[in-house]
Amino acid sequence: MSSSLDPDLTGQNDLRGGTSPWGGAALRPRGARLTESIKTEVLVVGGGITGSLAAQHLAALGIEVCILDREQPGLGSTNASTAMLQWEIDCPLSELTKFYGFDQAASIYRRSLAAVQGLTGLVQSLQIPCLYRQRSTLYIAGAEGRSSELHAEHELRQRAGLPGQFIEYRDLLSTFGIDRAAAILSPGSADADPLLLSWGLLKTAVGQGARLIDAMATEYHSSSSAVVVETDSPFVIEARHVILATGYVMPDFVGSALHSTASSWAIATVPQKADNLWPGGELIWEATESYLYARTTKDGRIIIGGGDDDTVDPAERDAKAQAKEEFLIQSLGRLWPAADPTIAYSWSGAFGETEDGLPLIGPVPGYPRLLAAYGYGGNGITFSFMASRILAALSCGQREAWFDAFALDRPSPVG
Ligand SMILES: Cc1cc2nc3c(=O)[nH]c(=O)nc-3n(C[C@H](O)[C@H](O)[C@H](O)COP(=O)(O)OP(=O)(O)OC[C@H]3O[C@@H](n4cnc5c(N)ncnc54)[C@H](O)[C@@H]3O)c2cc1C
CATH class of the missing domain: 3.50.50.60 (FAD/NAD(P)-binding domain)
Structure with missing residues (x-):
């Protein structure tokens, strides 16, 4: 068994490219x-x-x-990292249930929820200055997605005792201004400067x-x-x-036979004008294979990421940056048409994944x-x-x- 990234030759500069907005002027x-x-x-x-x-x-x-x-x-x-600190796992509960049965899948999800709660408590008790904010997530249907799939996922989550609310098309549009078939709104996540x-x-x-x-x-x-x-x-x-x-x-x-390495890209916009962000600053992520996600920052930027593919080579990842930026800007325009799409930061990184x-x-x-x-x-x-x-x-x-x-x-x- 081996990693696809050479442990001797892969330095930090091979793991990520571009510039992210993190760290400020903090002492290293x-x-x-x-x-x-x-x-x-x-x-x-x-x-x-x-x-x-x-x-x-x-x-x-x-x-x-x-x-x-x-x-x-x-x-x-x-x-x-885009530092969306979510308890909802990349693998939906319905999928994890197919792999491991409902009881184990539900227990894993509850452990994940407890982990974010634990992290929140830790940051609060240590008072770590890291722009940490408790957030809800909005798990939205893909552009072509149907509400029935999300509804089935919501029902399974309810059965598992997980918090969340199913949002129908009309409520999603009127409350969040998002034009998708449906969504699940869930409390208990967070964001931060990683x-x-x-x-x-x-x-x-x-x-x-x-x-x-x-x-x-x-x-x-x-x-x-x-x-x-x-x-x-x-x-x-x-x-x-x-x-x-x-x-x-x-x-x-x-x-691990379960593990593979891919790449992911992200951009952060300039700070948006007042009232030009979705109301609760929810962490938005899309129920699609192509994996699109978005969050806001304390200084009013929108971060949007995704466009993942199986690129491993750092030079190849850097070479794709412009095309991925265009993809992310177009995706932002569809998700939140009022956004100022001017890019302030653009970056990418290796992204490890497992089958489950x-x-x-x-x-x-x-x-x-x-x-x-x-x-x-x-x-x-x-x-x-x-x-x-x-x-x-x-x-x-x-x-x-x-x-x-x-x-x-x-x-x-x-x-
Ligand atoms: C674009 C992108 C977006 C992401 N978004 C999210 C997100 O929204 N939410 C989320 O939870 N996760 C996200 N992730 C994943 C998250 O960033 C990673 O899971 C996390 O940063 C991994 O941290 P780490 O400490 O394990 O690894 P690293 O930060 O890479 O730290 C490993 C350290 O080990 C050191 N090291 C390696 N080998 C040796 C050695 N032999 N001897 C001594 N030191 C060594 C390295 O120098 C490095 O400093 C994202 C990742 C990417 C690329």
Whole structure:
């Protein structure tokens, strides 16, 4: 099993292109160089949003933790995220039910809802300045979509005890100004500046005693008692557990038959004139294969993303930027005709996906004490939060049955 992105050759600049609106003038956290070999309880490899969430949680639990990043933490995929922090999974509940049965699918959805609630509570309690806003989502039928499919999804969600309201065509048009067959309006999601969120968590973790180290993990030697990690310095780090949070660049020995890498594109407009945004600033996403999504920002921009395809090569992704911008502008014009379509930011990034839309979280098969935190798809950050809780429990020897839904070696649901 292997990743399609070479772990040695794929740097942050290969993971994303263009410029996103994130980070502002915040101070960038940077690790210290290793000057000796060290031991720690848990080593987190990767200082993006996944590693930051894991490190902050472990540090808050009083567990000794080091975070390793070979580049500037946060400037990998985290900086490319549109940061729609949704509990609704890329794979609709109806689809997930076909894969795993209703009870398990419903339980996974409820875990996802709890993860966003947990993230919201965390950001509020730590008061992380990251433009975090609680949002509802508006899951709209595609341009050619029918209301019956969305209605069936809504009924299934109701049965699962998930919050949400079915919106008929006329109400959708009169309340939201959106001309689609139907939608599901659901509370419980959020948006944020992902880079400020990630850096804020990392700084909190360091304030709680975590060590941030500037080095590359090159080899992992795992045994029943510890993992020794070689680095690109003369020194090694020995840990009781290692959490791999290297984003879409997975070491060769990790992998999953379920996983593939694609690309996604996004633009942010100039700030819109007052009252020129949909009323509640809902996170909008479309029930289509081509995957279109839109959100607003605190300073009044519209971010619209999608046009995903299976491009992996960074140069090829960059070369498609102009065509994708045109596609996104046209899509914006159809979704929200009143928008000023002037582009202020345009960017793209590698995008990991799994067949069931679920992340890869848990022990790395065959490598004792190595744990993976790979939150894939449009719910990447929601799943990163979930990973931080699951992996902290596992590193304390506390396993729960529901963790298995995300296991790296779970069989393919599509045969
Ligand atoms: C265009 C786009 C839109 C997206 N929109 C959303 C969205 O709306 N909502 C959402 O939830 N998710 C979204 N995602 C997905 C989300 O961005 C990712 O799930 C998330 O950023 C992954 O974070 P990460 O910390 O795992 O990876 P990264 O941010 O890539 O961090 C991994 C870190 O590991 C380091 N590293 C790698 N290898 C090593 C090594 N050997 N040694 C030391 N350090 C190493 C890297 O330098 C990097 O800093 C989107 C992604 C893209 C591309």
